[in-house]
Amino acid sequence: MIASTLSDRLNDKDLAVDAALVAGRWLKTAPSGKTFTVTNPSTGETLADLPDLGSKEADQAIDAAYEAQKDWAARTSKERSAVLRRLHDLMVDNADDLAIILTAEMGKPLAEARGEILYGASYVEWFAEEAKRVYGDIIPGHQGDKRVVVLKQPVGVVASITPWNFPNAMMARKMAPALAVGCAFVAKPAELTPLSALAMGVLAERAGLPRGLFSVLTTTDSATMGKTFCSHDKVRKLSFTGSTRVGKILMKQAAEQVMRTSMELGGNAPFIVFNDADLDAAVEGAMISKYRNNGQTCVCANRIYVQSGVYDAFAAKLVDAVKALHVGDGFEDGIDAGPLINQAAVEKVQDHIADATQKGATLAVGGSPHQRGGTYFEPTVLTGVTSDMAIAREETFGPVAPLFAFDGVDDVIAKANDTEFGLAAYFYAKDLAQVWRVAEALEYGMVGVNTGIISNEMAPFGGVKQSGQGREGSKYGIDDYLEIKYVCLGSIEA
């Protein structure tokens, strides 16, 4: 049963479901009888009990997906596009309800949750359009009687594993390109936030997606699910967003059958403010980049480098802006930051702050659990941060802005690149020559120049180094779900 604290808020109560979607059927009970509870991190209240599925149910979902995929791939791209377009429209029409479900299970402020739904929908719309533009090639023949034809075909059954921080958009931007090109999609959302993915299952049915083509597996045993996906010979691709630690485990498992993978992994984004930057714009960008989703975003600014000439002025402006943030339950009006996802997240934030202050950093604002209790935490700014502190090397995944001082351009480029991660980087500067030089020197998949927000469906989202492989969104994102087949046509009269 869905708790009344959630269902009473919904206009369409059918969007919140307490069942998994397995092979075209809604399963309220796992064959094992096991269940798990989804809670609201803002209040600790129970939202729903869901079936705790295992590898047998995953096998069923994969087998059904394998069968359904053949017919789906055989449809014209225009037909597939129309179904995805309907899914997009349904997401937009139901954005308020989807946002309520998201806020309830994840805790982000309602307005931010609504923004995520529209962001997720933008990928569905984008790939509904791109579905019709999967072009092959004809290459000049190497012999007079030969023609070289390149076809692009769907990879087949795609399995996905997604995290709790963007429960809708992370799955949407994988399922949309997969379905657009004719793949089937078996999703495993995070244990903490499965309700948003299940709501997409409801909408996918309404949009006319064929039975069995899309499953949503609810489970507490993510390790077994990952192994099942990687060892099942009908799964041809694994698309993962989450930590680098788990990404590496999955890449090793996927290597057993040389399965294709897309990996969106951890980040440690530098955010650089040069002396000539527009400071007000830089503060605005830092606020978005750092405190969006309460710092629980893989592209969040994790290290803020400020050139000596503007360090104090930037720090003062940032502290003022941070003091104005309102922390609270995402359903309340005017809230900028909800709770952290769980106690482990709070502990990581506290560890980073304690390590930094012990080594000489100063707390300019915040630094403690919020007076509201639970997993709420004060938005924090640390000054005097140096590269020997844990926060310089590890992703904090919380509302802590550490300010490092730097002098020279080469110095800051070296510091920014001194990490195994390479997802997103940001900088603020006006000098055009410097802009090009720094943008090209940063070893990152994405660079924001004079902006703190870079994510959109038209751009290729993804990282280098240990931040992952592959791109999501844009014209490049569709390639991750396509195989290239070359046909050598012989016996054509010369």
Ligand SMILES: NC(=O)C1=CN([C@@H]2O[C@H](COP(=O)(O)OP(=O)(O)OC[C@H]3O[C@@H](n4cnc5c(N)ncnc54)[C@H](OP(=O)(O)O)[C@@H]3O)[C@@H](O)[C@H]2O)C=CC1
């Ligand atoms: N790059 C990014 O977008 C993200 C990065 N992170 C980073 O990772 C840290 C930990 O966050 P967390 O959510 O625990 O990230 P994880 O990488 O642990 O989880 C991401 C997804 O992987 C699943 N998972 C966990 N272990 C395995 C496994 N052995 N095999 C297969 N799937 C698995 C999780 O399932 P379940 O949760 O159900 O166990 C979830 O669906 C964060 O603090 C942050 O630093 C986290 C989220 C997103």
Ligand SMILES: O=C(O)CCCC(=O)O
């Ligand atoms: O943190 C993530 O898991 C992805 C970042 C969200 C985005 O900006 O697309």
